Amino acid sequence: MPPNCHGLQLCWDINDRHSGGALPKILYVAIAVLLIQCCPAAAANQDCMSDYYRNKPPGCIDNMLQQLRQLPPGSKADPSTMIGFLAWLFRASPVEKQRILNDESSDYVRSVDLVALYRADLPDEARKFADKYHLSAMFQKLETTRPAPLATVKPTSAPTDNDLLIGAYMASGDTTLIQRILQNFSSADDGMVSDAMRMGYMNSKFGPNLTPTGRDNVMAPAACAKYQCKTDLARMLRVLTLSSAFWALQSLAQRDDGVNTTFNGFFAGDPRLKNLLIGEQAAFGNYLTTLVTLAALKPNPGSEASTAYTSMSKAALAYENLEPSQTMFGHIQGVGKPAQSAN
Numbered sequence: 001m002p003p004n005c006h007g008l009q010l011c012w013d014i015n016d017r018h019s020g021g022a023l024p025k026i027l028y029v030a031i032a033v034l035l036i037q038c039c040p041a042a043a044a045n046q047d048c049m050s051d052y053y054r055n056k057p058p059g060c061i062d063n064m065l066q067q068l069r070q071l072p073p074g075s076k077a078d079p080s081t082m083i084g085f086l087a088w089l090f091r092a093s094p095v096e097k098q099r100i101l102n103d104e105s106s107d108y109v110r111s112v113d114l115v116a117l118y119r120a121d122l123p124d125e126a127r128k129f130a131d132k133y134h135l136s137a138m139f140q141k142l143e144t145t146r147p148a149p150l151a152t153v154k155p156t157s158a159p160t161d162n163d164l165l166i167g168a169y170m171a172s173g174d175t176t177l178i179q180r181i182l183q184n185f186s187s188a189d190d191g192m193v194s195d196a197m198r199m200g201y202m203n204s205k206f207g208p209n210l211t212p213t214g215r216d217n218v219m220a221p222a223a224c225a226k227y228q229c230k231t232d233l234a235r236m237l238r239v240l241t242l243s244s245a246f247w248a249l250q251s252l253a254q255r256d257d258g259v260n261t262t263f264n265g266f267f268a269g270d271p272r273l274k275n276l277l278i279g280e281q282a283a284f285g286n287y288l289t290t291l292v293t294l295a296a297l298k299p300n301p302g303s304e305a306s307t308a309y310t311s312m313s314k315a316a317l318a319y320e321n322l323e324p325s326q327t328m329f330g331h332i333q334g335v336g337k338p339a340q341s342a343n
Helices: 009-017 027-037 049-055 060-069 080-092 094-103 107-119 123-132 136-145 159-172 176-186 190-206 219-226 233-253 257-268 271-296 304-320 325-332
Strands: none
Touching (some): 049 080, 060 107, 107 123, 123 136, 176 233, 176 257, 257 271, 304 325
8 A cells, every 4th residue: 555545545546546457356355345344334333423413412523533543553444434424524514623623633533634624625724734734745645636525426436435425424414415326326227236236235144245154255256257347447346336335325224214215215216226126125035045945955966855956056156146137036936936036
């Protein structure tokens, strides 16, 4: 990692440009890392950040900043959610902004503050802050890469853009920020949307490796191959951006009425996306059925159970390989009667 990166979005951009083509070769391994780092919903359970906008509890921001200060050196945690949170706060509350900036003693948190100022579209204040705390080199990198201000961020192929907007939502409760995340689905083709939903469901159930216990890691390499990650990294990153958005917003929707209403309303209001969602919901249910069936069957050669086991194995593998849900359903016809997918 280049010096002074501190794991910030700026440094993801720098690393991509300095990878020399190595990143695509290992991208399917990195998918799990990206899904861990780019999905703030799970972490939000552990603090007051996720619903700060409701009643702005005293001490909440100080507690969150203290958690940042206590991160171990070299931590790979991405602070984009916190950057989005602070960027919105810095625009909305000049008094709180000055209190946070004046009181900070941690070099790492100062670097987060600097990026938040820049993302808040306060470049003059960011420059003064950088000069004061010897962060001029980092400021110059920001000036070179020109990351978009929070007000104009529209996620497409950068998973951390989702996190920026989710962080800003946690500070503000403004559901238009969630709508900006969801709009990425509107311009994606059917196959990409379905694959992103499928990866999101797998992440929610089995974690960022997208792999049930006892099965081979198939889905991440399949996504890498399908979207030609070695030659077209942008398409792969778009799938990851959509997938991380789907998983994170579904998780947040379970405890936030604003996210829940916005998420469900968005898909209900678009017939194409609604049908794709129904199809992937059914396909995921069928996949879980195949896993239960495989655990119960014993593959005795020549037996009826062995035939069923083979069919179910093919069905599960088709799902994991991101094949159309009809292919998966074709393998299990005659074995059982799970609900047929709509797509």
